[in-house]
Amino acid sequence: DQQVKQNSPSLSVQEGRISILNCDYTNSMFDYFLWYKKYPAEGPTFLISISSIKDKNEDGRFTVFLNKSAKHLSLHIVPSQPGDSAVYFCAASDTQGGSEKLVFGKGTKLTVNP
């Protein structure tokens, strides 16, 4: 049951460059999407979210893009910093259906090299 897929287990980028993390989903009922960042031995930390009525949401260095027809979203980090090195989880929810459950992807480990 992989309703949310992050097909790249890892990504390595140079400091200052753009990091692009991708996420695909299969459930067309999902209408709210979130990105969480997780450091080792810590819980997931909320980064940014987007509702299905939008196609872009920006917060500082972080931008999330949503392509509903392709059931695809991506997180752009510009410029990338070494402190961004962490595991990034994409999550989705069917809020119109009344659910508060977040369905997570398996995560992408981002390494930003100085």
Place this chain on the structure above:
Amino acid sequence: EPEVTQTPSHQVTQMGQEVILRCVPISNHLYFYWYRQILGQKVEFLVSFYNNEISEKSEIFDDQFSVERPDGSNFTLKIRSTKLEDSAMYFCASSEYRALPGNTIYFGEGSWLTVV
């Protein structure tokens, strides 16, 4: 910044034993959650809790699991008879309002449960 705290950070238990994982949500939060992550797997929803009752639960949350808010500050997850496959990191989370959409769910650092 206020945070969700969880105890213990790590517990090793014998198969068949009962385990209670404890959480102190952020003080003004009203919605509480448990998630778990088996090593190498994705984070999975277990249960949400509001107004002293379960509001939603997953297929994983069977009769072996229960949640309780015994004293207005703690939020506990009990596993009655642990199985090897219950070994996982268990995350407690809370939010001030109904979490979605628009509001933030804050996660604790997790309790690592090892069943031997």
